[in-house]
Amino acid sequence: MLRIGSLQLNHWVVLAPMAGITNLPFRLMVKGQGAALVFTEMVSAKGLTLKQARTMGYLKTDPMERPLAAQIFGSEPLVMAKAAELIWDMGLDVLDINVGCPVKRVTKTGAGAALLASPEQLIRITREVRRAWPGPLTAKLRAGWKRPELVAPEIAKQLEEAGVDALTIHPRYAKDGLSGKSDWSIIRRVKASVSIPVIGNGDVFRPEDAIKMKETTGCDGVMIGRGAIGNPWIFRQIRDMGAGTKPIKPDLKERREFIVRHFQLLSKFTGQERAARMMRGLLFWYTKGLPHSGRFRGSIGRIKDIKSLHQAMDTYFAALEDQPQ
Ligand SMILES: Cc1cc2nc3c(=O)[nH]c(=O)nc-3n(C[C@H](O)[C@H](O)[C@H](O)COP(=O)(O)O)c2cc1C
Structure with a gap:
């Protein structure tokens, strides 16, 4: 400690x-x-x-x-x-x-x-x-x-x-x-x-x-x-x-919920428009190493509010869930 x-x-x-x-x-x-x-x-x-x-x-x-x-x-x-x-x-x-x-x-x-x-x-x-x-x-x-x-x-x-x-x-x-x-x-x-x-x-x-x-x-x-x-x-x-236990990677559901929660907190803190701008930068990192993240990044630019964030993620995460794990 x-x-x-x-x-x-x-x-x-x-x-x-x-x-x-x-x-x-x-x-x-x-x-x-x-x-x-x-x-x-x-x-x-x-x-x-x-x-x-x-x-x-x-x-x-x-x-x-x-x-x-x-x-x-x-x-x-x-x-x-x-x-x-x-x-x-x-x-x-x-x-x-x-x-x-x-x-x-x-x-x-x-x-x-x-x-x-x-x-x-x-x-x-x-x-x-x-x-x-x-x-x-x-x-x-x-x-x-x-x-x-x-x-x-x-x-x-x-x-x-x-x-x-x-x-x-x-x-x-x-x-x-x-x-x-x-x-x-x-x-x-x-x-x-x-x-x-x-x-x-x-x-x-x-x-x-x-x-x-x-x-x-x-x-x-x-x-x-x-x-x-x-x-x-x-x-x-x-x-x-x-603690000697195997480190667990977040699954897609957790990742997605986490992104949404982060956006909500950012919106509360800075307002939705600024939050969207910050989130667009952060999404690059949140999806780093995931399959087809390049394709997702193309849609990040359209994220302006919580609705468009959900839309972009619906498309991307649905495609990911279809992937063999
Ligand atoms: C975007 C960015 C901003 C940073 N801002 C600060 C800062 O305000 N104060 C500070 O002491 N170090 C700052 N740093 C340095 C980090 O605290 C850290 O020392 C450095 O990134 C090395 O650690 P890392 O390899 O874990 O990133 C910043 C680093 C980055 C990448």
Whole structure:
């Protein structure tokens, strides 16, 4: 089991923060499949302190998804601390500092992965946030800014000293974006450098990958990002595997019901038109690897509301059910 400060989780597998993806409906769907902890997408500390409506919207929550970790990014210690106070007042469970976002819009302000190249500033931020946030505090970092400058093990030590309760390591360099393969040996090195729990992240696409990451690196938790898009069942399957039972794949009925439920939640959260737009993107993932998904994708563009979603799925799933299983 994974423990983050005072928070005892009921398992060690967690959902990664993903901008544009891990909104409240997505988190609720994944939570229902067994993720022990879910993260918001990264939220601008500055936007929060300015109470920008859009920024505040990222922190909307629901009792069903708790515990929830809110991830913030920023480069100014006092602004980050103020954001932490605001999030504490909202009653959220875990606060996570983004030390990994490689996107220029973020790094050019000195935030995200740029902090890997300015460890003193990162530690100043962490100390201020620690003062402002009494609850479980985490940070999510990459291996370093650019290879071969591996700074994560040393930075992890400093973060621990500054009061962070657990760390996530995504072992790629900022300059590498999401290309190549994550280097899990770095997870092991970070784990060896600290005594707080370490969550490993990177390229877990099958339940076996999660078990393997835990076994080969000694990490305390496993975080899944892209592997959960269109495949929320991975969390349940990992729990099954860990418990020694055979992981069960969702059948067509479950898959279909899941898609509809996701659309309904999205509609409630953002309105039907926006939900349809988001769902068109997600359906690509939900049908990945299924027979004739290419043909189905042709009809995805016509989905505008729940009725057209049902129509598209009626045609596709009826054809699938006719397939020999
Ligand atoms: C679309 C997308 C958005 C992401 N947004 C964030 C983010 O807001 N904060 C963050 O720390 N990482 C973000 N990441 C990185 C993931 O959390 C994760 O570290 C990375 O995808 C590697 O894990 P994976 O191989 O399981 O996907 C994002 C990744 C993707 C694909």
